[in-house]
Amino acid sequence: MDQVTPNFAETADPTEQPDFVTALARGLAVIRAFGAEVPRMTLAEIARRTGFARATVRRSLITLEALGYVKNDGRNFALTPRVLALGHSYLSSTPLPRAAQPFLERLSEIIQDACSVSILDDDEVLVLARVAPKRLVSLANPVGSRLPAYCTGSGRMLLAGLSDAALDAYLARVVPCRFTARTLVDPSEIRRVVLEARTLGYGLCDGELENSIRSIGVPLTNVYDRKVAVLGAVSYFDRVAPAEMIERFLPHMRRAAEDLRSILI
Numbered sequence: 001m002d003q004v005t006p007n008f009a010e011t012a013d014p015t016e017q018p019d020f021v022t023a024l025a026r027g028l029a030v031i032r033a034f035g036a037e038v039p040r041m042t043l044a045e046i047a048r049r050t051g052f053a054r055a056t057v058r059r060s061l062i063t064l065e066a067l068g069y070v071k072n073d074g075r076n077f078a079l080t081p082r083v084l085a086l087g088h089s090y091l092s093s094t095p096l097p098r099a100a101q102p103f104l105e106r107l108s109e110i111i112q113d114a115c116s117v118s119i120l121d122d123d124e125v126l127v128l129a130r131v132a133p134k135r136l137v138s139l140a141n142p143v144g145s146r147l148p149a150y151c152t153g154s155g156r157m158l159l160a161g162l163s164d165a166a167l168d169a170y171l172a173r174v175v176p177c178r179f180t181a182r183t184l185v186d187p188s189e190i191r192r193v194v195l196e197a198r199t200l201g202y203g204l205c206d207g208e209l210e211n212s213i214r215s216i217g218v219p220l221t222n223v224y225d226r227k228v229a230v231l232g233a234v235s236y237f238d239r240v241a242p243a244e245m246i247e248r249f250l251p252h253m254r255r256a257a258e259d260l261r262s263i264l265i
Helices: 022-033 043-050 055-067 080-091 097-110 134-139 155-162 165-174 187-200 242-261
Strands: 070-072 076-077 114-121 123-130 146-148 203-206 213-221 227-238
Touching: 022 043, 022 055, 043 146, 055 076, 097 114, 097 123, 097 227, 114 155, 123 155, 134 146, 146 155, 155 187, 155 203, 155 213, 165 187, 187 203, 187 227, 203 242, 213 242, 227 242
Parallel strands: none
Antiparallel strands: 070 076, 114 123, 114 227, 123 146, 203 213, 213 227
């Protein structure tokens, strides 16, 4: 999505701004330290993951616990459901997920597979809206899911929307993980397929994030021709071949993207 640069952002490092609240930034970093692989952690473990001093982490945890975002069983800390309100605030204040939902429902009914709308956030694909047939509900990543951009169809299309300099910067700082034998991890190869996606107007990944999953993504542009997100679809290997995904899914996805374009700002 297009981002507006604040008027006060004159320095290269935003943390050097006089109004930057370090304590708030540290508290958010503590929240982000938790994940599926580490849902519960001790103070020492959180300190290691964030790189903060234990005293700093302790102050953040005390504050977050007092506000109801963290709970403590005496040794381990864990997030509470109240954290979901932070994400809900964004989703409820952002028109894109609401605008896209009926289009996703119609597209999913046509292709009989899962589809979603995503943006690039912190070098990852962030799912903002999704729809899946009931029999395939486990196929679609839920709203709020984060996925690696380099090995998903939507992610490759999002990377294709970056400038060459921004793409090179992404490839320089991201360390690709080999999820399957098919996953591309060489930066030059990733750059090649991203540029190919830019030329073709769609990104395709074949078993790179999961062995049994194929995914495809097309850009979503607004009425000003700015790329604001990506419309993606996923399917199982035994349901749709790559050629069919391109020949059958792609026209419907592009039509849905064009229909969406007229209401995006």
